[in-house]
Amino acid sequence: MIPYGRQEITQADIDAVVDVLGSDFLTQGPAVPNFENAIAKRVGARFGVAVNSATSALHIACLALRLGAGDLLWTTPITFVASANCARYCGADVDFVDIDPATYNIDVEALALKLNDAQKKGELPKILVVVHLCGQPCDLDAIHALSGKYGFRVIEDASHAIGASYRNEPVGNCRYSDITVFSFHPVKIITTGEGGMAMTNDPELASRMELFRSHGITRDAGLMTHTPDGPWYYQQIDLGFNYRMTDIQAALGLTQLTRLDAYVARRKAIAVRYDSSLNALPVQTPLQVAEAASAWHLYVIRLRLDEITRSREAVVQTLRSAGIGVNVHYIPVHTQPYYRSLGFQAGDFPKAERYYSEAISLPLYATMSDAQQDAVVDALNKALS
Incomplete structure (x- = not known):
């Protein structure tokens, strides 16, 4: 059988994973921030927040943008269900914008018409999730202009698109969006086994996504509501999740990234x-x-x-x-x-x-x-x- 997609695992990948297995940290060690920094540098973004899947990245991206009950998220109907489900996880409603029949990405003209109608009805979306289907970027400049006009936030679901570029700049630099999400599933361009990452240039969004990926817990005294009892102390300051990436996965991602x-x-x-x-x-x-x-x-x-x-x-x-x-x-x-x-x-x-x-x-x-x-x-x- 010739599959529609498959990963390549080299000896360098295996060696990197074995090194972590013999180290002091299998999770929450140095490999994850190293991977985050490497991806951020590669795509030209300020921050990367690594998680256990692109679905988790979409979820914490919505939470960081404060999507909740009574809010509305729009996306394309031609995507994996996670692009819409992330809104439902937050208690928000979902609607869709039809595709451009030439590119299969979201139809910007249809989007503009729908936004105009929604403004008249007082039903504008809080977030638009655009999907770079098959790896081809959407018309990000036009979408960014519409976001400025109508006041919605933009998440790029770039699960297919690490290594792609738009106007000669890497997808993931967040020039036209608030957050960009990558996937490292085995059939994607590079893999961590399972995994994802959310990119942003906004330090507050990065901090909130880091919080949500790890139970809503912080050890940062500046974020706590009262003085820590000692060096062991932590506080849960929001309702978060266990969405962390392991160092084993990050080590694999680092070697994959070189290719x-x-x-x-x-x-x-x-x-x-x-x-x-x-x-x-x-x-x-x-x-x-x-x-x-x-x-x-x-x-x-x-x-x-x-x-x-x-x-x-x-x-x-x-x-x-x-x-x-x-x-x-x-x-x-x-x-x-x-x-x-x-x-x-x-x-x-x-x-x-x-x-x-x-x-x-x-x-x-x-x-x-x-x-x-x-x-x-x-x-x-x-x-x-």
């Missing part, structure tokens, strides 16, 4: 090769916008169903039977049973729903060989015939 540029370059080369190999098939290949450079987490094609005689399901089943581990990213969030129970229904976001009916993610990972890619293309050609 980030090479991984993104290889992924781009595979994508370019796909573009060339698929241009005669009845599929739509991914559009790349001029002002952004994708990290190429995913390579999504859209079937031209009016030009083939088979359904998307039949094509997927044929490919999987041939050992090609294709997948679909993503089922529109608003069609999930939980969100239907909140009042959403099929037809609410037609561009997202049409995208879903046609989309297939082809295998793409840094260690994928040309021969494996040729096997994918050959199998797809046969599945479409």
Whole structure:
């Protein structure tokens, strides 16, 4: 089976993890802040807050921005459910903005129209979570301008996009947002096994996210409500969670980070090769916008169903039977049973729903060989015939 994505673990990765296993700290040691500083330096942000998953990072980002009951968060329907669930964890409501059918990212024109209507109704969002789908950044400049006009905060869900750039600057520098979130799940660009990180340039937001990731507990006397009893003393000053990353994970992330540029370059080369190999098939290949450079987490094609005689399901089943581990990213969030129970229904976001009916993610990972890619293309050609 050729999977749609997979990690690479080298001897350097193994050695780094073994070093931590033989050290004094398996967690809450020096490796985590070293990893945070390395990622912050790589993307040009002031602060990084490492946690045990990107989902946790989204949650503490919302908490740091004081999202709560009675508030509203908007995001895109084409994303993993965590981009919306983070609002529900905080007791807030969720709504969606349809996608741009060319880039599959949030449609900025639709966003502007929806914001104008929401302002008239007094129903503006407190937070907008934008998703850099497949690794391609959204139109961040336009989104930032809208945030200034309408007063909402911006979280970049860059779970697919470490190593990507927008206008020749790294995604994650938070030039256009309050917080950016990365994922280090094994199928992402680099991995810590499981893990995530929230980037920000705001010291207050960084401090609040650090607090929420560790039970709401502080040992900082300046944050305590009364004088500490002694050097052992700590106080819980808010309701937090155990979202900490271990030093084992951080050590793996540090060695993986040294290969980030090479991984993104290889992924781009595979994508370019796909573009060339698929241009005669009845599929739509991914559009790349001029002002952004994708990290190429995913390579999504859209079937031209009016030009083939088979359904998307039949094509997927044929490919999987041939050992090609294709997948679909993503089922529109608003069609999930939980969100239907909140009042959403099929037809609410037609561009997202049409995208879903046609989309297939082809295998793409840094260690994928040309021969494996040729096997994918050959199998797809046969599945479409």
